[in-house]
Amino acid sequence: MNGTTSTDGATAAAASSWEDLVTTALLGTDRRPPADRGSGRQAPLALLDEAAMATVRRRAGLRPARVTRRPERAPEDPRPVLPAAAARRLATLLADRSGGGTGGRRGSSPDLMELLPQWLAAANAHGYAAPPQALPALLDAARGRTDLRPAALEFAGPRALWLARLNADWRFALRATPGRGAALPDPKDAEAVLRLWQEGLFAERVALLGVLRAGTPELARELLASTWATERAEDRLMFLDSLRTGLSAADEAFLEQALADRSRNVRTTAAELLSALPASALAARMAVRAAACVALDRTGNAPAIAVEAPFECDSGMERDGVAATPPAGRGERSWWLGQLVEAAPLGVWRERLGGRTAREIVALPVTDGWQGELHAAWCRAAVRQRDAEWSRALLGSPSAPEAGGPGAVSLAERAKLLAALEPAERAGWVAGFIATHGLSEAFQLLGVCAVPWAAPLGRAVVDALNIARDAGSYPWSFSGVMGLTERCLEPAEAGRLEALLAIPDEREDAAPGAGGYWAEAFQRLVTTLRLRAEMARELAPVSPVSPSGGAACGGVREHGGQACRASGGGVPEDTGPRSPQPPAQPPEAAG
Amino acid sequence: MAGPTVGGMTEQGVRWTAEQVLALAPDAASRTAGGKLGTAGPWSEAGSGEGTVWGLCKGSGSRPYQTVVDLADAAGPAYKCSCPSRKFPCKHALGLLLLWSGDDGSVAPSAEPPDWADQWLAGRRRRAESKQDRSEGGSASGSADPEAARRRAERRAERVTAGATELEQRLADLLRGGLAAAEQAGYGLWDETAARMVDAQAPGLAARVRELGAIPASGAGWPARLLEECALLHLLDQGWLGRDRLPDALAATIRARLGLPATAEGAPVRDRWLVLAQYDTVDPKLTTRRIWLHGAASGHTRLLLSYGAAGRAPELSLPVGLALDAELSAYPGAGQPRSALGERHTPPAPAAFRPPGTTTAEAAASYGEALRDDPWLESVPVTLTRVIPVPDGDLWQLADADADSALPLTRAARSRPGLWRLVALSGGGPVTVFGECGHRGFTPLTAWPEGTDEAVPLC
Structure with a gap:
């Protein structure tokens, strides 16, 4: 059965007589009496005798089938093998995926699935190969969570793509990595690059451009320029967008030319890219326009900034990417002003506003209520030009009262400005913010800080959590920050948290039972930190990796991933093959 | 078990791996819960020595749970935990063992058990010794009255005979009226017959009859499959009714197939x-x-x-x-x-070894051979070496790497996640696979990749 072939030879006759038996059985011996073979038994029993013989004969004669088309071998994964302990950890993290944890109150045990992203990042940083038997669970996890896909697929490596071709459930892996790995030619192979650029699919070409841009940006630009005129408008937009990586003054001529593009979206993108190059001609034109609108007003007692927004959006402005029509509810003039200031290089303001530094400029009063508009535009410019000095100035002091409120600069803009600062300075600013304003507005800001958190930031967060506990609120009001803390706090801080694990005496003004919940939440924090420390330790290379990168000098233990017993669930869903033998005792007696 | 040797091994040689610990879990939920407790966080005063592991686990209550596991007992691990869970082992025992298997220093090695753990361990050892003394004292006291046992066995044999005879009659009726009628009768017919076989104290017959009920709904070709199973059932009936004329070994096989009690009396x-x-x-x-x-x-x-x-x-x-x-x-x-x-x-x-293996042709032949001793056999255990999983439309085969010969996978094996672990492990190259090979095809259960002796469970 099932494709196993019989030893056909002289058995054609047997087969036909088997067919005969089945037909007789189906119709019944009353209706279709079998030929009397002289056994003298009742017809049905004689039929069963014969069928039993035929069945055993057929089963005993089963032989293997021919091989259908063999799959090609999966490409070799040259990366070093994952240490055994880390392979076991991966299996546990992946096994937790199905294990609920989403519904109801979180207990004191860590949320393993949330640790998977950083485990993958660390494993990728070490450059380990995934254990093959973990690939199905890894692909299933990546299928369910798109945010995991890039890291999961990088870790899963070439064998996962090989596997994905065999299972329709994992097609996303092929889509998510267009031409990743084998398909992309070596950037040095000019001929292959040119061929792919001219003949490849859109996704392959975008990927090619991205790869080239990272290494040899001018090559990518030349490639794009060679076919620019014949590309479709929406493709031009995507290609142009990939020039963001490795953008430099050398790209200016090409971008300047793209300002005359037929498609407005292409023009806007080109203008945006040019304005990010402070030395470009476009930036200079914008600087002239913006400077015309903003001036130092010395008429009052103290110096102030006077703003005169443009009266029209001329064709020159439009060509440089200024959108003429404002969105509903905004005045035309302030809309144009915002765009001019945003695209002007920030360096222009020092000279224009009396040789003042960014901090002094931001501190100047602005007349006629233009402050919001002007500062918002400077924020966008600082983000676009990644200007640390202006970002620092616009962020202001983290402990200033207006930093906590809505103010001129929104939290989302602050988060973007923070990105322009060095990690340590960023963490310091957020730590100061939390120390003054607490945690309720901090989530977004914490999200841009480098992981693991720098020591001052970590301490500020823990202190703030401690204050929140003493204030008598419930921990789940801070569940977002708590979750971030579990994932981002430096694991070495775990020791400092011991004191928070005790359940404090209940105070009158506190929410009932809050102390216990806080102790539980801190316990989960400590447990998670310990687990993260352990994860990092497990991923550390066991011994110096040999140059070949494959099986290193270690013994058997180092070789090969561990079985991922936990991931599959031990119980087959269906009844499986029948017992070779029924239980020797009736079920009733087994209990 | 002498303490020192086991203790020594526990500290170094036989520290279990996490999978081995997780395999002890009674169900998937315990596995997950135990996995979460396998970190140092909730544990205190954890230690191990002389083949035992103990620790205090902080739960939701104010008092931590006291957990002890005795691994030194050759009859398998024993657990004790003060938690109210009725799972066995509970998540705390699993978590403790995972922590110990992780070997990150949070379980103190070669420690002296605290009093609460020591009491239980001492009690266990005492009971084990007295049990051994009893068994050495003589087993004659076991079966009280051989005469009564013989009479009971005879009575049961009579009932089974009556059941087998009745089943023969029902099979004959079925074949007389035709299997097509059975399709309409549905499960009811079979369930009633199965109940009669339970009454006749022949659980092996009852189980086979119950499975017949599912065949008419099993898709194309069901009449042939139903006839096969009816014929083998008939063969079993006939074997029982004519057991006096059969060789002893075959008669014993028939008793086992019928589900009659037997004891493992082979030489150890x-x-x-x-x-x-x-x-x-x-x-x-x-x-x-x-x-x-x-x-x-x-x-x-x-x-x-x-x-x-x-x-x-x-x-x-x-x-x-x-x-x-x-x-x-x-x-x-x-x-x-x-x-x-x-x-x-x-x-x-x-253990760093794998069983020796055979080719697919030899595997199929060994099933055929085995049918000679036991014609009711569904499959035989086989280890295949150098085989490659090969997709075959919606089906899968295990193909010899070095010959044009392949075994199809069973329907059950195709729907398990283990299939994909096997395919991933192979990557199109040869692996060693242990499984069950029978007339429905091959069911892979465990695989070993090239180059290591590390077993990867597939089921």
Whole structure:
């Protein structure tokens, strides 16, 4: 059965007589009496005798089938093998995926699935190969969570793509990595690059451009320029967008030319890219326009900034990417002003506003209520030009009262400005913010800080959590920050948290039972930190990796991933093959 | 068990791996819960020594749970935990063992157990010794009255005979009226017949009859499959009714197939037994656990069965890939792999070897051979070397790397996640696979990749 072939030879006759038996059985011996073979038994029993013989004969004669088309071998994964302990950890993290944890109150045990992203990042940083038997669970996890896909697929490596071709459930892996790995030619192979650029699919070409841009940006630009005129408008937009990586003054001529593009979206993108190059001609034109609108007003007692927004959006402005029509509810003039200031290089303001530094400029009063508009535009410019000095100035002091409120600069803009600062300075600013304003507005800001958190930031967060506990609120009001803390706090801080694990005496003004919940939440924090420390330790290379990168000098233990017993669930869903033998005792007696 | 040797091994050689610990879990939920407790966070005063592991686990209450595991007992691990869970082992015991297996220093090695742990351990050791004394004292007191036992067995044989005769009559009626009529009758007909066989104390017949009921709905070709199974049932009936004229071994096989009680009376075979596979089949009343073992010296592949009543995990658990020095005694019957686990001389420990394998052609032939001893056999345990999983439309094959010969996978194997683990492990290259090979095809249970002796469970 099932494709196993019989030893056909002289058995054609047997087969036909088997067919005969089945037909007789189906119709019944009353209706279709079998030929009397002289056994003298009742017809049905004689039929069963014969069928039993035929069945055993057929089963005993089963032989293997021919091989259908063999799959090609999966490409070799040259990366070093994952240490055994880390392979076991991966299996546990992946096994937790199905294990609920989403519904109801979180207990004191860590949320393993949330640790998977950083485990993958660390494993990728070490450059380990995934254990093959973990690939199905890894692909299933990546299928369910798109945010995991890039890291999961990088870790899963070439064998996962090989596997994905065999299972329709994992097609996303092929889509998510267009031409990743084998398909992309070596950037040095000019001929292959040119061929792919001219003949490849859109996704392959975008990927090619991205790869080239990272290494040899001018090559990518030349490639794009060679076919620019014949590309479709929406493709031009995507290609142009990939020039963001490795953008430099050398790209200016090409971008300047793209300002005359037929498609407005292409023009806007080109203008945006040019304005990010402070030395470009476009930036200079914008600087002239913006400077015309903003001036130092010395008429009052103290110096102030006077703003005169443009009266029209001329064709020159439009060509440089200024959108003429404002969105509903905004005045035309302030809309144009915002765009001019945003695209002007920030360096222009020092000279224009009396040789003042960014901090002094931001501190100047602005007349006629233009402050919001002007500062918002400077924020966008600082983000676009990644200007640390202006970002620092616009962020202001983290402990200033207006930093906590809505103010001129929104939290989302602050988060973007923070990105322009060095990690340590960023963490310091957020730590100061939390120390003054607490945690309720901090989530977004914490999200841009480098992981693991720098020591001052970590301490500020823990202190703030401690204050929140003493204030008598419930921990789940801070569940977002708590979750971030579990994932981002430096694991070495775990020791400092011991004191928070005790359940404090209940105070009158506190929410009932809050102390216990806080102790539980801190316990989960400590447990998670310990687990993260352990994860990092497990991923550390066991011994110096040999140059070949494959099986290193270690013994058997180092070789090969561990079985991922936990991931599959031990119980087959269906009844499986029948017992070779029924239980020797009736079920009733087994209990 | 002498303390010092086991203690020494526990500190170094036989620290279990996480999978081996997780294989002890009674169900998937416990596995997950135990996995979360396998970190240092909730634990305090954890230690290990002389084959035992203990620790205090902080739960939701104010008092931590006291958890002890005794691994030194060759009869398998024993657990004690002050938590109220009725799972066995509970998540705390699993978590503690995981923590210990992680070997990150949070479980103090070579420590003295605290009083609360020591009391329980001492009690266990005392009971174990007195039990041994009793068994050495003589087993004559076991069966009270051989005469009464013989009479009981005779009465049961009469009932089974009556049942087999009735079943023959029903099969004859069925064939007289035609199988097409059975399709309309549905499950009811079979369930009623199965109940009659339970009354006749022939559970083996009852189980086969119940399975007949599912065949008419099993898709194309069902009449041929139904006829096959009816014919084998008829063969079993006839075997029982004519057992006096059969060789002893075949008669014993028939008794086993009918589900009559038997004891493992074969001579104990001491060997280093490698655990090839362990899997459970669950039905509403009973969980059946099958454990395949391979003897390093004897070359035998034997089966252990263990049962758990409704929803409880069977007590015996042997992690795949470990080997233990133990004695197995075979159950009677020709071609029967079933054995009972006798004395265990060492606890299971990591084993770096794999069973020798055969080709697909030899595997198919060995099933044919085995049918000679037991025509009711569904499959035989086989290790295939150098095979490659090959997609075949919606189906899969295991193909010899070096010959144009392949075994199809069974329908059940195709729907399990283990199939994809096998495919991933192979990557289009040859692997060693242990599984069950029968007339429905091959069911892979465990695989070993090229180059390592690390077993990867597939079920």
